[in-house]
Structure formats: C-alpha cells, structure tokens
Amino acid sequence: MRLTPQFNGERSDHDRTCGYGTPENHCGKPATWHVLWTVDGTNSLDCDEHMADAEKQWVFYGRHRLGPHCLHPEALFYEDRCEVPGGPRQVDLTVREDAPPWLLPEGLSR
Ligand SMILES: [Zn+2]
Ligand SMILES: [Zn+2]
Numbered sequence: 001m002r003l004t005p006q007f008n009g010e011r012s013d014h015d016r017t018c019g020y021g022t023p024e025n026h027c028g029k030p031a032t033w034h035v036l037w038t039v040d041g042t043n044s045l046d047c048d049e050h051m052a053d054a055e056k057q058w059v060f061y062g063r064h065r066l067g068p069h070c071l072h073p074e075a076l077f078y079e080d081r082c083e084v085p086g087g088p089r090q091v092d093l094t095v096r097e098d099a100p101p102w103l104l105p106e107g108l109s110r
Contacts, residue, residue, distance in 0.1 A: 003059045004037045007044060016066065018047035020054070034070045035063040036077050043077065045070075 007019075018027035031045035037060050045066060046054060054060070067081045075082040 004042070005044075005054065005058055007042065014071070016045065016071065018050055019044050020046055020050035031066050033063050034066045034077075034082065036061045041077075 016031050018029045018031045020027040027047060027050055029047040029049075032048050033046045033051040034043060035046055035051070035054065036043045037058075039061060051063070062077060062079060064078070064080045064082075069075045069082040069084050072082065072084045075084050
C-alpha cells in the first residue's frame with residue numbers, strides 16, 4: 001500500500017497550479033494548499049478539491065494554505081506557511097526546532 005501519491009517530477013518554481021494527475025493530464029486549477037509529504041521535503045501543490053481527495057487516501061506530514069514564499073527554493077516549511085530565511089542557507093526544506101514531534105525527521109534529538 002502506498003502512503004504517498006506518485007509525483008510528476010520537476011515543476012517550475014512559478015507553477016502555482018494543482019499538480020494532481022499525470023504530467024500530460026493534470027488538474028491545472030490554481031492551487032490553494034501546499035502539502036509536505038515526507039521529511040525529506042517532497043511537497044506538492046493542490047487545489048481544494050484534490051486536497052480533500054488526497055486527505056482520504058494518503059498520509060502527509062504537514063500542509064498549509066499556499067503563500068507567497070511557498071515555492072522559493074530556500075523556503076522553510078512551517079506549520080502555517082513557508083518562510084524564506086534571511087541569510088544564505090541550505091536549499092533543503094527544514095522543519096523548525098519547535099515543530100511538533102511528528103514533523104521531525106526520525107532519529108533527530110534535541
Ligand atoms: Zn486539483
Ligand atoms: Zn508552503
């Protein structure tokens with residue numbers, strides 16, 4: 001059984017549409033949700049309809065309403081938004097230190 005959906009590969013940073021479906025035939029509606037699927041940063045954008053759909057089928061780590069910083073390569077995924085840190089930083093999606101335990105990568109202690 002799959003816990004997360006199949007992803008369609010690379011998407012442009014400026015593509016703010018729902019990626020649900022196949023590369024040839026995806027939803028394409030304006031996305032409203034930013035979903036973090038795995039701790040290694042796999043994330044996707046979904047419209048209301050497909051978020052509701054995905055919720056029933058798959059497990060995700062976090063989600064929030066799509067915001068201005070969501071697709072920035074250096075953005076950090078917070079519970080309620082994405083934020084771009086001031087200084088230079090790794091390009092990986094990271095969870096903040098006070099994130100709930102279910103957002104922390106396995107084996108990470110504090
Ligand atoms: Zn959709
Ligand atoms: Zn986001």
